[in-house]
Amino acid sequence: MTTLLEVRGLAKRFGSLRALDGVDLDVAEGSLTGLIGPNGAGKSTAFSCIAGADKPSAGSVRFRGREIAGMAYHRVAALGIGRTYQIVQTFAEMTVLEAVTTGALLRHPRLRDAIGSAEEVLEFVGLADKRHRLGRALTIADKKRLEVARALATEPALLLLDEVMAGLTPAECRDAVDLLRRVLARGITVLMVEHVMEVLMPIAEHVVVIAAGKTIFSGSAAEAVRDPRVVEAYLGSPLEHGEIAS
Amino acid sequence: MRPHLIALGAIVVLCAAAAFGLHDTVTLDLLFTLLLYAVLGQSWNWISGYAGNISFGHAIFFACGAYASALCVTHGLSPWLAFPAGALVAALLAVVTGFPTLALRGHYFSIATIAVAALVEVFVRTSPWLGGANGFELPIASGWAALQFSQKGPYVLLALALFAIVQLATMWLERSRLGYYLRALRANHAAAASVGIDERRWKLIAFAWSAVMASAAGVLYAQYTLFVDPPSTIALAISIDIALIGVVGGIGTLWGPAAGALVYVVLAKGVALQIGGTGKGYDLVIYGAIICIIAAWRPHGIVGTIVDALRRRRGTATATPA
Numbered sequence: 264m265t266t267l268l269e270v271r272g273l274a275k276r277f278g279s280l281r282a283l284d285g286v287d288l289d290v291a292e293g294s295l296t297g298l299i300g301p302n303g304a305g306k307s308t309a310f311s312c313i314a315g316a317d318k319p320s321a322g323s324v325r326f327r328g329r330e331i332a333g334m335a336y337h338r339v340a341a342l343g344i345g346r347t348y349q350i351v352q353t354f355a356e357m358t359v360l361e362a363v364t365t366g367a368l369l370r371h372p373r374l375r376d377a378i379g380s381a382e383e384v385l386e387f388v389g390l391a392d393k394r395h396r397l398g399r400a401l402t403i404a405d406k407k408r409l410e411v412a413r414a415l416a417t418e419p420a421l422l423l424l425d426e427v428m429a430g431l432t433p434a435e436c437r438d439a440v441d442l443l444r445r446v447l448a449r450g451i452t453v454l455m456v457e458h459v460m461e462v463l464m465p466i467a468e469h470v471v472v473i474a475a476g477k478t479i480f481s482g483s484a485a486e487a488v489r490d491p492r493v494v495e496a497y498l499g500s501p502l503e504h505g506e507i508a509s
Numbered sequence: 510m511r512p513h514l515i516a517l518g519a520i521v522v523l524c525a526a527a528a529f530g531l532h533d534t535v536t537l538d539l540l541f542t543l544l545l546y547a548v549l550g551q552s553w554n555w556i557s558g559y560a561g562n563i564s565f566g567h568a569i570f571f572a573c574g575a576y577a578s579a580l581c582v583t584h585g586l587s588p589w590l591a592f593p594a595g596a597l598v599a600a601l602l603a604v605v606t607g608f609p610t611l612a613l614r615g616h617y618f619s620i621a622t623i624a625v626a627a628l629v630e631v632f633v634r635t636s637p638w639l640g641g642a643n644g645f646e647l648p649i650a651s652g653w654a655a656l657q658f659s660q661k662g663p664y665v666l667l668a669l670a671l672f673a674i675v676q677l678a679t680m681w682l683e684r685s686r687l688g689y690y691l692r693a694l695r696a697n698h699a700a701a702a703s704v705g706i707d708e709r710r711w712k713l714i715a716f717a718w719s720a721v722m723a724s725a726a727g728v729l730y731a732q733y734t735l736f737v738d739p740p741s742t743i744a745l746a747i748s749i750d751i752a753l754i755g756v757v758g759g760i761g762t763l764w765g766p767a768a769g770a771l772v773y774v775v776l777a778k779g780v781a782l783q784i785g786g787t788g789k790g791y792d793l794v795i796y797g798a799i800i801c802i803i804a805a806w807r808p809h810g811i812v813g814t815i816v817d818a819l820r821r822r823r824g825t826a827t828a829t830p831a
Contacts, residue, residue, distance in 0.1 A: 340705035
């Protein structure tokens with residue numbers, strides 16, 4: 264299997280704070296790779312640096328063999344990396360269809376084609392019957408679905424999902440997992456950040472664990488839970504124990 | 510789309526009938542001013558309404574057209590040349606102003622527009638070839654080739670044509686990639702970038718077109734008044750009038766600028782005609798009060814409020830953010 268995304272020694276400093284201090288990860292084409300770690304480990308920062316929303320202080324990010332670290336955010340998207348946000352970022356005053364159409368316009372510059380493509384994506388994610396609602400009038404689960412739809416509409420090769428399951432009910436989580444499987448079946452590679460490991464266990468072929476801004480483990484999900492470094496990162500102190508339970 | 514076309518058609522028919530049928534110069538003068546301000550308001554609306562970058566220097570683009578017209582006529586050239594020439598200079602000014610500031614967060618763009626407008630005003634005042642502080646008086650001529658007329662009717666027709674073009678362009682904008690991208694950028698620039706939207710590129714395009722529209726209005730203004738000087742074209746007060754028309758009518762809406770211009774011309778100018786002659790400035794008090802009322806209770810403007818009401822009746826949505 265070829266490597267779609269290759270991250271080496273990714274570092275990000277905010278003043279004297281080292282948010283990332285050597286993240287390595289590989290994402291195989293067509294796979295679902297999970298990026299996990301305790302709160303504050305740097306998962307979202309790593310995401311932002313990969314997607315181009317933040318400029319890394321050091322390290323390399325290669326997408327399809329091409330160096331993209333530090334490239335403008337919109338250019339990374341145009342190269343084929345779509346993303347969702349941990350805190351949902353909707354186009355508040357746009358309807359669901361308009362927001363997804365905005366994403367589709369990247370590959371279909373004519374509005375008519377973009378709307379057609381957006382309709383298909385809405386059908387695919389199961390939001391077609393809510394297409395004329397305003398984005399901000401949706402439930403959390405539907406807002407997250409809308410973000411996935413907007414990213415899918417840009418026809419990405421790699422989809423970065425930042426805690427799409429957070430805040431969902433168990434039933435909504437099952438729907439989301441079902442959607443993920445269908446996304447993978449379309450041949451789209453997925454890298455997803457999850458705080459709660461249980462969500463990832465059944466679907467991720469490969470898991471990368473980061474703690475304190477460093478990659479501490481890379482392997483299968485089953486190995487991850489047995490790895491002493493991972494266990495220590497998650498269960499290291501009684502204070503952090505509360506987090507994994509939540 | 511269709512109701513908007515019908516509305517525009519009705520306005521064109523009514524205004525054209527007035528231009529041909531009416532001979533009351535006061536009414537025709539108000540109509541010309543109304544159409545011109547509606548164009549200026551729509552021009553402002555492209556960058557400040559749809560794209561969300563508030564311009565406080567829009568008068569300089571208006572001035573580009575007015576001065577292009579004055580220069581053409583005083584140099585023996587056809588005033589029609591002022592349309593492309595003014596548009597080119599206006600678009601260049603927009604790109605120079607917008608390139609470093611349009612993608613910045615905060616109020617840098619608004620401040621830059623004020624600063625550039627102030628610089629341009631000083632430049633014009635100190636440049637003899639631009640008429641300096643005295644400005645230009647355009648030599649009197651007549652006919653379509655000279656773009657001057659002894660009656661006001663043809664001026665109203667020209668302003669009406671420009672208004673129709675600008676409204677059609679804005680209808681196109683709302684159904685185009687550019688329009689979707691501007692609205693997305695205004696709503697959430699980070700999310701917009703995540704779907705591949707280059708903020709600077711698209712906003713520069715919108716700003717340049719906005720400048721071109723204002724410049725065209727400037728050409729008609731110069732041909733109408735036959736007098737161009739800094740206070741009547743570049744002054745900050747004019748930029749603020751343009752911005753207020755956009756805000757009062759409802760930013761980011763197709764008919765907002767026209768509604769704002771109607772309020773401005775009918776109330777501000779109409780009231781000024783009735784009581785302004787006393788020199789006590791009651792007209793400004795009344796116009797100021799209207800702006801305060803709208804800002805306090807209807808921040809989405811006149812058209813924004815109507816759109817919200819329609820949406821509520823259909824039960825689809827809540828208010829649009831200002």
